[in-house]
Amino acid sequence: MGSGPSAEETREQMLEIYPKKTRRKRAKQMLVNKTPETPEAIGANSRTVPGIITQRGCSYAGCKGVVIGPIYDILHITHGPIGCGWYSWLSRRNMSKIRHPEETNYLQYSMSTDMQEDHIVFGGEKQLKQAIQEAYDEFKPKAISVYATCPVGLIGDDIHSVCREMKEKLGINIFGFSCEGYKGVSQSAGHHIANNGVFKNMIGLDDTPVEAKYKINVLGEYNIGGDAWEIDRILRLCGIHIIGTLSGGVSYDEICNCHQADLNVVMCHRSINYMAEMMETKFGMPWFKVNFIGIEGTKKSLRKIAQYFDEKELTDRVEEVIAMEMADVRPVIEDVRQRTEGKKAALFVGGSRAHHYQDLFSDMGMTTIAAGYEFAHRDDYEGRDVLPSIKIDADSRNIEELHIEADPERFNLRKTKERKVALEESGFEFSDYEGMMRQMAKDTLVIDDISAHELEKLIELHKPDVIGSGIKDKYVIEKMGIPCKQLHSYDYGGPYAGFKGAINFFKEIDRMISTKVWKLTRAPWKDDSEEQSAAAAEPATVS
Amino acid sequence: MGSGPSAEETREQMLEIYPKKTRRKRAKQMLVNKTPETPEAIGANSRTVPGIITQRGCSYAGCKGVVIGPIYDILHITHGPIGCGWYSWLSRRNMSKIRHPEETNYLQYSMSTDMQEDHIVFGGEKQLKQAIQEAYDEFKPKAISVYATCPVGLIGDDIHSVCREMKEKLGINIFGFSCEGYKGVSQSAGHHIANNGVFKNMIGLDDTPVEAKYKINVLGEYNIGGDAWEIDRILRLCGIHIIGTLSGGVSYDEICNCHQADLNVVMCHRSINYMAEMMETKFGMPWFKVNFIGIEGTKKSLRKIAQYFDEKELTDRVEEVIAMEMADVRPVIEDVRQRTEGKKAALFVGGSRAHHYQDLFSDMGMTTIAAGYEFAHRDDYEGRDVLPSIKIDADSRNIEELHIEADPERFNLRKTKERKVALEESGFEFSDYEGMMRQMAKDTLVIDDISAHELEKLIELHKPDVIGSGIKDKYVIEKMGIPCKQLHSYDYGGPYAGFKGAINFFKEIDRMISTKVWKLTRAPWKDDSEEQSAAAAEPATVS
């Protein structure tokens, strides 16, 4: 933890203020990473204590906002009062681009049933039906998705039957998500609901063969700031074809077709591991975890993909690409490290970024003294090996678990069991994720669902040089004179993935750490010494 | 004069305040137009009394700023301290357009020798020579012109010999203008100097024949706000070809070639009658006065040109064009007159606009209660028939009078004497200008070189509905709640010439007269009645 009190003391001071019950609850979510190799159990994916200022959002945000929303050529309709549709309108920076001029990018639109009081009283199904009809008449989309907000579930609107009816009537794909905001304890529930819906309503619809040698899907990559495009650029250089990036910058057709891939690589384990699992079961392609955030992570991920396909042509090409890209990266790192080496970061964000971005900081010679997720589960902290020991609580129990079986026609084991075992024996890990804590240094702080109070305390006690967090914390942190990098929106910059993204990130963190703006916070007359102030007011040179 | 005191009384009240000598002087420049048909002699083109706030500028402004400056492909160099070059940079709105992409429009540039103290002490010829060389090296123009400012004449720099030397050295046309600011009593001296220079250094240089049936030059049209382009548009519709518009939007080559025209028509008599006279003497083409400002003026001018060429084809075409254009004009006039009819204008500006614009106001049913020029001569007020009686005073005597003779090779009488006489006998007037006063109503006020004080008095006593003036008066007038139309710069609007220009002007004057902005000058609490203010603060309707 560098200077300041120990992690243990810090934790104590953070907890001190809480009422007893809250303290007990929070204590389980705040760990000192004493044994990184065998992480302690963290109370992740549990309810936020009411009244605590939390970073967390809701199920709707996770489903519509994160996972499905980015699919640009589905027409998205929020069924509910106006707010939810409004707030999820263009605010997440999942970039997307139409493929042909005659397409429409529906992400520029916010569509909603704008539920009024009488819909609450008399039911909103008719309104939804009509809205779908109007949307169809206006835009003639190829697919429409519907998202339920809090009141919808409570008043009993059956969005799925409405969708089915309209699907039949209009002859296009129409499906709904019961992602009411109160479901689960965070966005995470929404991801699960989204995965289920994508799996049920899109995956496998289009069996058109894809002509490419190395075909993969990138799962859990949402193209914030163009990350997916940078990953695509690199993979393309290597000769690897991405069928679908779920769901950054992706099209409906690509998703329907993405079961043609030979491999799923997973960026954000939290939001999409369900999908990887279900696809493997149904179609037979394996998955493994990758991380294109950070130079070392990107290299490792590329090499792992090459190793998976195991062809010299590809392995060589990957090394060439890495060498070529590193020629650009190296001088930037060298320059930047002069100022970043030894600096301290803390990361509290998302369900995978708090982990991934440690790599980028580490590339710069910075240490992460404390980190935690906003909505992750225990496996994201401790690794997938804890999965069997995770208890399903009341909040999670209500989220549907799909029961998947192998597709009788389309199941196709991409790697024979033998080959897979051989790979695994050589140290290759499939379907695994080691979690964040294993990678973090001993005696760092791990805080799940950090509260505003804990964050303030951390800054007060440890003055990190930079904090990675979200929009709601950003200005709190910066009022204290500490630069805060938004790791949801990238502060409207990016990409930060891959090689070019890393360069962007290094330069950006360098800027944030080197900026003199924090020195400006103090007016010269604040210094008590009269002499000093007098000096500051010295006459300027006359030209 | 409408309501308020009589013109005579008004004049008295204006003069009242002046010291005796000033009063005597000003009295000669302020007339009540008692006998419009035989105008009284006005003390025009005489010195401005020092200390009087005048509209007038200087000879340099008249020469460089007005007449030569607009020629876009001559590289213009001001020889003198920086100010004169600076102020004449792009500030006059004589619009111009390059003809070919490889040309340079030098009007976007301000070039100057930026004279420093040592040049004043030791002479500036070397500096000028070097400046010409540098300009040539930098831009390779086809011609360079040099303008002398006040100190140049006083310190004895011989700009003409420098120009001759550099012309020889560089092999391009280079010539100078001794238009020092102190010469003459106003811009007018500069016009004369400019005319002489253009005549000596450009006119007649290029004998390339021009293929067109009806070839004319438009003299004294400077393309403010695109006026020349509108005139060109109309004439082109009629089948009449303009070789050179002197000097709005014109090119060097066009001026060198413009002696090929069969006719000179003169817009601004004041600034360019010298040229018309000299060209007639040297080349044999007649001139007459036209006025494309105002609907009636434009029609009359077109018909006069047609009459001059006297071919049915042209006469018919002119009538067709007039009919066609009037279809657009008529509804605008009809609409606008509902608000402008009977309104009063006053015009104090320039050397011809104070006259021409009366036509436009009259088209709108408005009357001009008072008018005067800024720098005109007696003939511009009283008509060219007074020319013989004008005494040349000390200030004018120093302006060179060129002695022109017929060009032995290129003189060509466009109209035989007999034909000319015949035309004249039918009422056609060549080489004439009736002046402003003949056109103005009886008992209007005619004020030459109006002073700020006189203008204020006029407003105070007569509250005109609109005043046409210049930038220096504009905001004085508008502070008093009277709209002021700048008739030099057109308030950055225009064109106002021809038919489309008239439409622009009608709409603009309509706007100025109808605007509610003047009502806003009074805050509601200024009204004494408490009730009234209370009413103004009545609650808004709640929606």
Place this chain on the structure above:
Amino acid sequence: MLEGTTAEIRERKALRINPAKTCQPIGAMYAALGIHKCMPHSHGSQGCCAYHRSHLTRHHKEPIVATTSSFTEGASVFGGLANLKTALENIFTIYEPDIVSVHTTCLSEVIGDDIPMIIKKSEESGIIPEGKLVIHANTPSFVGSHVTGFSAQCAAFVDYLAESTGAKKNVINLFPGWVEPADMREIKRLAEMLGVEYIMAPDTSDVLDSALEGEYQMYPDGGTTIPQLKAMGDSMATLALGPMASTLAADKLKKKCGVENKVLELPIGIGGTDAFVNAMRIAGDVTVPRELEKERGRLVDMVSDMSQYLHRKKVAIFGDPDHVTAMVKFLVEVGMEPAIVVTGTKGKKWVAKIKEICSEVNPDVEVAAFSDIHYLHQWIKGNPVDLLMGNTYGKYVAKSEKLPFVRFGFPILDRVGHRAFPLIGYTGGMRLIEKITDAFFDKRDREDADEDIELVL
């Protein structure tokens, strides 16, 4: 950009496309932040609170502090009593506000939580510390819009706090309406110039535009204080700015404490500011100082000087009813021509009012309440305009139609000037004239042919 939008307008009864409003709770949150040491509390799913905080943060680029009852499915079924009680205990213990202002959401409204009852129980069980307050506003998302949420929150201040001691004071109450912190600061400056004693509520200046000084204060040194809120009941009169945002509170105060009120449009532009200044003058029995008259005169001067560029320019405008009304008045006043006027909030009377304001300059003005930006965009495609005015979301329309665009209203997420400079008052009028003419001139400078570029404008 917005490729799917065509000029063909179809009647829509059920589908909102590109809304021109959001939901009530965010308005309540914004208003509550204008009370000193007040913690806004969102009673519902934590997503609402997260969305509102994020959105306000993006608009103000400032910390937005608020708590939530963090409903999960259980609370949604069994009611939010336990959640709210826990929340209050935590809030008072950890964040130590003087007052917690609870606003509801669609969720808690649908399940029918009785907030006053919960507050009462919390008081009884000692959760609310001595001297601390909890108030509430009902702000279901399926009613009204963010503007009515603001209005409801203002009314709650009155309901819970205003007191009449019987001793009238020579003080004027000001309900500023939903305007920016910079606007609130400007209203105070005007009141101070006029020498009128006032209480303004809420007051987000210094709260949502706080200084960067290296220290974080959860409750910055700003906002209306609780004693001030209480004292509103003893004031001579109330000026309510913005009928939609402020009438409710003013009327409640009249009913509760007998304070007479006058409802005015937002003081935007010359006439708008005049009405405010004059009402203050009369209510406060003061003389308008010469300095303020000069300020006014400078605006009039600027309008006069620029009127040739404004004259009859067609404007498409959308935003919140109060903002739009005042802005449309201003546009008409300076000679511009509102062509289409849209708000997302319901308001039949509002439509009539806008038509009335525009009647002289454009009797054919298209006015739509409970409408959306998609409709505005479609209409523009069929009826070209010279200028678009609205919040940040308008920029997609502006890009699509290559229109000069002046941002105003809520939210502005992509520019920074609204934080520092008011649109309110004569100063704000000058800012508007600058913004509008800049938008026109920038376009000219950029797009005009070389020969048409003007040095002087």
Place this chain on the structure above:
Amino acid sequence: MLEGTTAEIRERKALRINPAKTCQPIGAMYAALGIHKCMPHSHGSQGCCAYHRSHLTRHHKEPIVATTSSFTEGASVFGGLANLKTALENIFTIYEPDIVSVHTTCLSEVIGDDIPMIIKKSEESGIIPEGKLVIHANTPSFVGSHVTGFSAQCAAFVDYLAESTGAKKNVINLFPGWVEPADMREIKRLAEMLGVEYIMAPDTSDVLDSALEGEYQMYPDGGTTIPQLKAMGDSMATLALGPMASTLAADKLKKKCGVENKVLELPIGIGGTDAFVNAMRIAGDVTVPRELEKERGRLVDMVSDMSQYLHRKKVAIFGDPDHVTAMVKFLVEVGMEPAIVVTGTKGKKWVAKIKEICSEVNPDVEVAAFSDIHYLHQWIKGNPVDLLMGNTYGKYVAKSEKLPFVRFGFPILDRVGHRAFPLIGYTGGMRLIEKITDAFFDKRDREDADEDIELVL
């Protein structure tokens, strides 16, 4: 646009192309207009006066009143004594100023008119009425620039008027430098917030931004009064803002009346304003009020929030030395990178000073004094920049190079905001941040591909 300009830079010794300065007399005229009931008088050909009045009018969009000696050829040969005497007689009779301030031109300087002698003779012959004053400044156009002309005029106020009675008063003199009326108003506001008693000269606020109220006042209710100018000799200290514009007057005042002075750069940006505020605090022995600190903190906050967009952006900047120095300091302070810095006025020390200011962020900064916009443009063609800052004439370069352009300095002929809003002070800093980021963002919104458009910035 500017088709003839290429990236190939040739040394020029004699030819000025597209100047970044004009001549002295206009500066004297501007300064004289900042004295209450003062008539600036141009002693020379009437063209000078016409040009200066026109130019100032276009910049301020206000009446600019000044008289001229209307030299013709005779006066140029025989001297301007008769013209000036006639002029003074007319001026005092017709326009009734309290003071006439004569400035010379190249013409009258070359012929060598002795203005003090003419003033003396005019006094003796009774042309100057009892109690009225005539002062003068030498402002030949072939020396210095408009800025030094302003400086000379300020010095003339001191030379002719400042008096030391021996009784020091707790008053601070302020020479504001050549800044806009809105800036002068802002300096006064800051001084008033600080509670420092001051005399500021000149003061063009309320003179050159007067209200439109339906009446014309030749001498509006503004400007430094003659008693104030006289009293400057008794002040405790002088703060001279803008070394080029204000040092001369401050030093003369020190020499004449023993008033100590401090010369500061123009109070632009955080550091620039800090220096001014701190100097006022020390000189006036006052405490900086919290309100002003908050204002400062709001600027710092805005700089912090926007710094990602400003960081290392390359700026080409031209203008007057004092303006440019202060602006370059500001740019460096907010993390931008001055790339080329040009002034038209001479100043070797100024070049060194700019290089020093930029040394940390850009040791290779190109700095040129006694240079011009053509040079700046050529340099940019070879070294692309992100932003251009300068007066209106810069817009041709901006159009030619498709650069975001922020107007500042003198003159601004084609926009209206500089009339109303200061660049001085913390408020001015916020305005600058807005202007600069708007310029960047507007370009992005306009030119970026659809997929790159950001909702939030």
